[in-house]
Amino acid sequence: MADFFHQNLSYFLSGISVGGQYALIAIGYTMVYGILRLINFAHGDVFMCAGLMMVYLSSSLPFAISIPLVLILTVILGFAIERVAYKPLRSAPRMSVMISAIGVSYLLQNAALYFTGGLARVYPEIPVLSASVVIWDAPTRVVTLVTPFLTLVLVILLSLLIKHTKIGMAMRAVSVDFETSQIMGIKINKVISMTFMLGSLLAAVASFLYFTNYASVTPTSGSMPGLKAFVAAVFGGIGSIPGAVIGAFIIGICENIIKGGASIFGIPGSGWTTFSDAFTFAFLIIILIVKPTGLFGEKSVDKV
Amino acid sequence: MDREKRNHLIRVFVAIALVYGLVAVLEFTLRPTSIIFTVLRKGAIYSLVAVSMNLLNGFTGLFSLGQAGFMLLGAYTYAILTMPTAVKESERVYRYYDALIHFDTGVLAGLIAAGLIAAVFAFFIGLPVLRLKSDYLAIATLGFAEIIRAVCQWDVLGPLTNGANLLREFKDLSRITLPFSDIPFPPTLFVFIVVGICILLIVLLINSSYGRAFKAIRDDETAAEAMGINLFRHKELSFVISSFFAGISGALLAMFQYTVQAQQFRTVLTYEILLIVVIGGIGSISGSCIASFLYIALSEWWLRGLDMGTFLGINAPDLFRSGFRRLVFSVIIMIIVLFFSRGIMGDKELSYERVRSFFKGRIHRKENAR
Numbered sequence: 065m066a067d068f069f070h071q072n073l074s075y076f077l078s079g080i081s082v083g084g085q086y087a088l089i090a091i092g093y094t095m096v097y098g099i100l101r102l103i104n105f106a107h108g109d110v111f112m113c114a115g116l117m118m119v120y121l122s123s124s125l126p127f128a129i130s131i132p133l134v135l136i137l138t139v140i141l142g143f144a145i146e147r148v149a150y151k152p153l154r155s156a157p158r159m160s161v162m163i164s165a166i167g168v169s170y171l172l173q174n175a176a177l178y179f180t181g182g183l184a185r186v187y188p189e190i191p192v193l194s195a196s197v198v199i200w201d202a203p204t205r206v207v208t209l210v211t212p213f214l215t216l217v218l219v220i221l222l223s224l225l226i227k228h229t230k231i232g233m234a235m236r237a238v239s240v241d242f243e244t245s246q247i248m249g250i251k252i253n254k255v256i257s258m259t260f261m262l263g264s265l266l267a268a269v270a271s272f273l274y275f276t277n278y279a280s281v282t283p284t285s286g287s288m289p290g291l292k293a294f295v296a297a298v299f300g301g302i303g304s305i306p307g308a309v310i311g312a313f314i315i316g317i318c319e320n321i322i323k324g325g326a327s328i329f330g331i332p333g334s335g336w337t338t339f340s341d342a343f344t345f346a347f348l349i350i351i352l353i354v355k356p357t358g359l360f361g362e363k364s365v366d367k368v
Numbered sequence: 369m370d371r372e373k374r375n376h377l378i379r380v381f382v383a384i385a386l387v388y389g390l391v392a393v394l395e396f397t398l399r400p401t402s403i404i405f406t407v408l409r410k411g412a413i414y415s416l417v418a419v420s421m422n423l424l425n426g427f428t429g430l431f432s433l434g435q436a437g438f439m440l441l442g443a444y445t446y447a448i449l450t451m452p453t454a455v456k457e458s459e460r461v462y463r464y465y466d467a468l469i470h471f472d473t474g475v476l477a478g479l480i481a482a483g484l485i486a487a488v489f490a491f492f493i494g495l496p497v498l499r500l501k502s503d504y505l506a507i508a509t510l511g512f513a514e515i516i517r518a519v520c521q522w523d524v525l526g527p528l529t530n531g532a533n534l535l536r537e538f539k540d541l542s543r544i545t546l547p548f549s550d551i552p553f554p555p556t557l558f559v560f561i562v563v564g565i566c567i568l569l570i571v572l573l574i575n576s577s578y579g580r581a582f583k584a585i586r587d588d589e590t591a592a593e594a595m596g597i598n599l600f601r602h603k604e605l606s607f608v609i610s611s612f613f614a615g616i617s618g619a620l621l622a623m624f625q626y627t628v629q630a631q632q633f634r635t636v637l638t639y640e641i642l643l644i645v646v647i648g649g650i651g652s653i654s655g656s657c658i659a660s661f662l663y664i665a666l667s668e669w670w671l672r673g674l675d676m677g678t679f680l681g682i683n684a685p686d687l688f689r690s691g692f693r694r695l696v697f698s699v700i701i702m703i704i705v706l707f708f709s710r711g712i713m714g715d716k717e718l719s720y721e722r723v724r725s726f727f728k729g730r731i732h733r734k735e736n737a738r
Binding site for chain 1: 689698699
């Protein structure tokens with residue numbers, strides 16, 4: 065058993081690391097869904113944009129400036145998307161808002177395509193994070209070790225914010241009942257903006273960690289992690305932050321175990337990488353059929 | 369049949385005959401490499417997918433995002449079936465695998481098989497998925513489309529799908545002939561005829577009692593169920609039929625492109641079709657068709673200068689470089705989604721009266737302005 069772990073350690077390590085990165089993205093999905101009942105299809109692309117900003121900013125600025133700048137710009141991007149694309153549709157049917165989200169995703173991808181010229185951009189090597197280390201004979205990068213801890217710290221901070229601050233209380237109230245909280249004097253728009261900003265901030269952090277591992281950014285590199293993070297959010301019970309985090313870690317680890325299928329299960333074949341993507345969706349569909357509310361989701365009742 | 373209805377029918381037939389006549393005339397007069405044919409063919413193919421998606425999203429109220437997956441199934445089925453056996457057995461296409469299938473079929477059989485395979489898959493996918501509601505349904509169908517794409521690229525299926533490699537040399541648009549002869553058939557007209565028949569079938573379905581049941585489900589599921597409509601059966605029916613036509617349009621797209629690769633059928637393709645449906649008006653068949661042709665004409669023809677350096681006589685190669693067209697395009701789409709959410713047609717259909725009153729209204733307005 066120990067031998068088995070030893071041999072395949074690199075898969076488990078990268079699984080935990082990717083899981084942490086998905087978790088940070090998934091929180092953005094789950095918080096927005098909790099409040100607006102909207103799948104924010106553009107969230108994965110916000111994550112990709114954060115990666116691209118880093119590529120461009122770090123080429124002319126030192127890291128000490130470019131990292132905070134990327135965080136700020138991503139937060140502004142998230143805020144702007146909500147104001148421009150979702151706020152005007154607040155009273156429209158849910159389908160219109162979802163279509164608008166798809167439109168934003170399409171727009172961001174095309175904008176990225178234009179600015180990058182369709183080429184993969186090399187992600188800068190952030191000092192410390194991209195240094196390589198060897199753990200129990202498995203070569204990896206520092207970022208792999210940092211990610212799970214950073215994720216946990218951020219999640220704890222976020223839960224403290226939601227539990228103990230006024231804006232956090234407002235968020236909880238809005239997610240329970242949109243209309244009533246409005247009557248109680250909560251400024252809905254402020255709460256929603258705040259949610260989008262927090263989600264974008266975490267997505268920006270995730271982009272530092274994720275792209276350091278993958279080394280290049282393309283216009284579509286946000287869509288797969290975005291979809292997987294969304295699956296994680298559904299698995300955990302959409303609207304629940306601890307659920308999203310647990311779901312993300314499970315998906316990250318399973319995905320990498322499948323990627324290592326050839327050596328872990330001893331079944332040959334080179335199609336395992338494509339299957340790791342398919343697995344995520346198969347997983348999603350199984351969850352949706354067996355337990356549509358996810359691990360920690362609340363049961364919703366349809367009223368006529 | 370009363371007179372009004374008869375007049376209406378006559379007008380519809382005359383309009384359709386005019387369109388087909390025009391296509392035939394163009395086909396025999398213009399150079400075959402003209403950009404107009406690209407627009408007409410691709411526009412017609414996109415019309416069919418858009419209408420099939422509209423059947424689900426606009427008429428049955430099922431927000432499904434799996435269209436690209438079913439198109440992929442159709443495209444692959446068609447390409448594999450109609451590829452001549454000699455090509456399959458040579459190393460020209462299946463370079464790394466031995467082809468599994470050792471027969472080939474004609475164009476029509478290939479098209480119908482493409483639709484049927486997509487429909488069979490839709491039937492089995494629909495069994496679990498259609499029990500889900502709105503956004504969960506959207507994500508689950510999106511997920512299935514991605515699974516189909518991943519499985520198609522799997523190297524174990526290589527003898528069938530050629531793995532992640534291209535499929536080509538099947539019976540594409542340049543190889544269509546009149547039945548039982550070698551006389552070439554005009555390709556654009558062929559696309560128009562196939563698409564026309566398919567859309568006609570969808571229109572007939574929507575106007576039948578099944579179509580009314582679909583609309584009832586869209587408007588209020590609970591009420592529809594109370595009226596005695598079997599929700600699941602009707603949803604499944606709509607899903608399977610929509611996928612059938614998506615499969616055929618996928619096959620047509622394969623014919624149009626001359627090659628097929630699973631990589632082309634990404635989620636973005638579904639998004640594009642969804643946006644076309646939205647631009648045309650959710651719940652309007654003619655809207656979807658108009659929007660498809662507009663979309664293709666804009667992206668393949670009118671806005672081409674945006675990618676090439678010169679647009680409307682302005683020469684700015686730094687600004688108008690590759691990709692700018694799609695950027696402008698997505699901004700236009702966002703404007704439509706945000707400010708004209710009813711699209712071109714809303715949920716109405718194009719008719720002689722509407723066109724007439726539209727122009728009359730404009731003349732009136734001009735007169736009033738004077």
